[in-house]
Amino acid sequence: MRVVPVGERACLVEVRDAVAAASLAVWARSAGLAADDIVPAAATVLFDGVDPADVAAALPGWTAGSAAPPGPVVRVPVTYDGPDLERVAEHWRCQVGDVVDLHTSTEFTALFCGFAPGFSYLAGLPADRTVPRLATPRSRVAPGSVALADGWCGIYPTASPGGWLVIGTTDAPLWDADRETPALLPPGTRVRFEAC
Template identity: 60%
Template sequence: MRARPVGPTAVLVEVGGPAEALALAAWVREQGVPVTDVVPAAETVLLDGTDPAAAVRVLAGWSPEAPPPAGALVEVPVVYDGEDLSFVAEHWGTSVEDAVERHGATTFVSAFCGFAPGFAYLAGLPDELAVPRLDSPRARVPAGSVALAGTWCGVYPTASPGGWRILGRTQVRLWDADRDPPALLAPGTRVRFVRA
């Protein structure tokens, strides 16, 4: 773990990966560290609205071996008819049906949100199933598209450009400003995809 000040009221903490970032973010919240905002990412956690020196002292009490919290489980119904489903199956060396089963058997965890409001980067796909991004991103990916890139899974909350491999689609509303929290798949949420 490496912590460094980012301006007068923030600290950026570098960790070993998404699981450590999620575990550290949860620990900071549980410990009541005086911060305004805790923002996990793939290999960092930003602690904003704090005294950097005091935050660094508190962080000395955290261990990278701390497991990430087991958040609530959300099931996302999917129609598996995506234009890249056959590519993914071939890349995995299996049939389309087996690719769907493998995706549905994986419990993903929302590591962090970014790219667009409600877009969760879902960790959990094994390294051997990493899927390459498109060589050239699509100009428009429909809202609700369930897709893979590398070892990440994600669901596009709105129509936008994107280079991930589309497996299918869902009608689930990922972002609702009137909901608490607004993001359905907030960091720490466990996610299972089920056939619609």
């Protein structure tokens, strides 16, 4: 673990993976670390509005192997009609219905947000169910597209280019700047997909 100052009032803490980053972010908030913002990512946590020395001094109180406490559950309805559903089934050597069954029986956890406002990186797929990204990304992926890449699941909140394998669609409002918490799936949220 390494603390990298980013100016006088911010720093990045490098950790081993996204699970550790989510755990550290939750711990830091519960420990009352006086940062303006704490943002987990794939292998770092950004602490903004705090002296990097204060972050470094607090870190020995965090146990790197500790899991973040479970967050609230959000149920997301999905129509499994994606253009890559059969490709995922072929990659997993199963039927399309098995892909839907595995996806709806898995509890995902939002570990961090990025790429676009409201795009959450959801962990939870078994290690043997990773899928490659498209060799050539699409120039436009429709908003609400539920997709897989590597070991992640995500939902495109707006139309954008993308190389993830699209398995379905949802009309869940992923980002709403007028909500108290604009992102529907902030870090720590548990996510259950339901076929509709």
